[in-house]
Each structure stands twice: as structure tokens, then as C-alpha cells.
Amino acid sequence: MGFAAVLLVVAAAFAHAGWNFFAKRAGSAGAGFVWLTATCSAVLYLPVMATSLIWTGLPSLANLLLGVLVSATVHLGYFLLLQRGYAVGDMSVVYPLARGTGPMLAMLIAVLLLGERPGWIGLLGGLLVVAGVFVIGLSDGVPRSGASLAGVGFGLLTGSLIAIYTVWDAHAVTALALAPLVYDWANNLARSAMLAPYAVTRRTQIAAAWAGHRKEILAVALLSPLAYILVLFAMQLAPVSLVAPARELSIVLAGLLAWRLLGEPQPIRRMTGAVVVLAGVVLLGIA
Numbered sequence: 001m002g003f004a005a006v007l008l009v010v011a012a013a014f015a016h017a018g019w020n021f022f023a024k025r026a027g028s029a030g031a032g033f034v035w036l037t038a039t040c041s042a043v044l045y046l047p048v049m050a051t052s053l054i055w056t057g058l059p060s061l062a063n064l065l066l067g068v069l070v071s072a073t074v075h076l077g078y079f080l081l082l083q084r085g086y087a088v089g090d091m092s093v094v095y096p097l098a099r100g101t102g103p104m105l106a107m108l109i110a111v112l113l114l115g116e117r118p119g120w121i122g123l124l125g126g127l128l129v130v131a132g133v134f135v136i137g138l139s140d141g142v143p144r145s146g147a148s149l150a151g152v153g154f155g156l157l158t159g160s161l162i163a164i165y166t167v168w169d170a171h172a173v174t175a176l177a178l179a180p181l182v183y184d185w186a187n188n189l190a191r192s193a194m195l196a197p198y199a200v201t202r203r204t205q206i207a208a209a210w211a212g213h214r215k216e217i218l219a220v221a222l223l224s225p226l227a228y229i230l231v232l233f234a235m236q237l238a239p240v241s242l243v244a245p246a247r248e249l250s251i252v253l254a255g256l257l258a259w260r261l262l263g264e265p266q267p268i269r270r271m272t273g274a275v276v277v278l279a280g281v282v283l284l285g286i287a
Contacts, residue, residue, distance in 0.1 A: 001122070001238040001246065001284050008234040009246045015227035017253035019220045020082075020095055024262070026213040026220075027086035032206045033213060033220075034079045035195040040221035041188040045181075052181035059178050067172035067183060071165055072190035078161040079191070081154055089151020092136065092258040092270065097152060099248050100133030101159025106166040110241035114167070118241050125283030126245035132276030133251050135269065163244075170240035173232050180232035184225050246284040251277050 001009075026033050085094040110116045118126070172178045199206050210217065234243045252274040258264040 001242045005234045005238040005243065006246070006284075008230045008237070009243060010249060012227045012230035012234070012247055013250035013253060015223045015230065016247070017250040017257060019223035019227060020091065020250075020254055021257045021261070022216040022219040022223070023083060024086045024091040024095075024258075026209075026216040027083065029209040029213050029216075030083055030087065031080060031195060031198055032202065032209040033217065034076075034083055035192060035199045036206065036209060036217045037220040037224065038079075038188045038191040038195065040217060041225050042185060042192055044221055045185050045188070045225055049182055049185035052179055056179040056182070059182060060176070063172075063176040063178060064183070064186060067168075067176050067178050068186045068190050070168055071172060071183075072187050072194065074161055074165040074168065075187060076191045076194055078158055078165065081158045081161065085151060085154030085158060089154060090258070090264055091262060092255060092264045092266075093151040094155040094158070095254050095258075096133045096136045096251050096273075097155030098158035098162060099251055100130050101156050102162025102166060102244065105160060105163030106240060106244040109163060109167045110170075110239065110244075114171075114240070116239045116241045118239055121283050122242050125280040126242065128280030128283065129245040129248045129277050130280075132273045132278075132280060133248055135273030135276060136251055136255050166244050167240060169232060170235045170243075173236055180229050180236070184229050184232065188225060242284055246281055248277060249281050 023033075082094070082098065085098070111118075169183075172183060173180055231243065231247055234247075255270045255274055259267045259270065
């Protein structure tokens, strides 16, 4: 993976860990929070999308509709599951399991179905990233309580959707030739439209979510698209089987945030996992 792709992935990791921290702080806000962040993202990034259209021109409408319809549906399930996971489990459990399951499955799909053939150094780096993720996520041992099991369950389910949208979105920005900025903006708009009936019938809950979590909503609305736009650009420069695990550098940052700002335990084990993740990222960078 080239130097430019590595820089994009590292920047995306910082943005991704940041928006998940704010999403965890608003964990109980649920679907209303998801609708508000998608809607605010569509508004905030409208000028960026318009500028992108000027430079890239109008995309194929058929390709855009196909790409966005599939991606927005999967992403909507992802955001709803993730937010529910944060409502019932620790960030340091849900996030690593979700992020670890996703790239592991994405790499398998890319190799088995898309015919990608990363070298052995890249594969080793990806495996180290995934291994480090699980060291961090399972640092307390195998969960047994109901809340812990729920956090693990939502983390794994979220990870399966991450794998699906990672591979599909790589296809959208390469084979379908969709510009990342326009594609991500349309994705946010589509998710907002999908949840609009929910928002209209639950105006009181929406108003309460906005009043109680305005800062978190705006932070996620700004950082979540930024993180994924950077990843989409990276996937135009490098195979998805390498980009998907490399972006898990965010696990290190999220682990630090969960420990220092949320007071979650086991910093030594989680930092050990972070070292393993970093080793994997280094190998991906030189692959």
C-alpha cells in the first residue's frame, strides 16, 4: 500500500475514533440520534459535494442510485446496531469487536469473490491488526454477564455489516466510478430519508435527543463522513483487502479515549493489543 493511501487511512483513523467516542456518549439516544447525524451531515457537506460535482461532473445516475441504495441500506443497519451496542455495552468491547470482525470478513470477501491477491506481508499485517483488535476487545476475558454478552453480540453483528459495506463501497468508487465525496453525501441523504418516517412520528424524542446531545450530534455529523471519505479515497489507491484492516489503527485511539476519558479498565492489556495493531499497520504500509 502506497504512502498516500497510508496517510489517508491514518487521518481517517483519528476521525473515526473521535466520532465513535461522541456516539458512545450519546448511546441511549438511539435511532433519533442516527437520523439527526445523517441529516446534519447532509447539510454540513452540501457545499463540499457541490464543489466536487463542479470538478468531477455529474456521475452516472443509474450507477449512483444503485450504489447508494445498497450502501445506505447496509449503513443504516450498521449505525442502528452500533448505537444500540453503545447503549448496552462498553466502547472498549463493542468498538474493537465491530472493527475487528469487519476487516477480517472484508479481506476474506475481497480475496474469495473479488480476486484480490495481496502479498504475504500485507496479509500478515492484516492478521496482526485483527489479532490486536481482539486482544483489546477481550482484555477482560470471555464475557459472561448479560450486558457484556449483549455488547459482544452487537459488536459482532455490526462488524458483519462493516464487511459488507466495505466491499460494496470499494466496488462503487472503483468499478462504478463514483466520486467519494458525492457518493458519501448521497449516502447520508438517503439514510436521512429512510429514517424520516420515524422522525416525523417521534418529534418529541427527536427534540429531546437534539437538546440533550447537540454537541455529540454535530461532532459525529462532521467526523463520520470525513473518516469515510478519506477511506473511500484510499480504496481508489490500494486494494480493499489492505485498506480495510489498516484503518483499524483507530482501535488504538479509541482504546485510549475509552480508558482516559470514559474510565474503562485494563489499560495494559489494551495497549499491548495496540502495539500488535501498530505492527500490523507498519507491515501494511510497506506491503
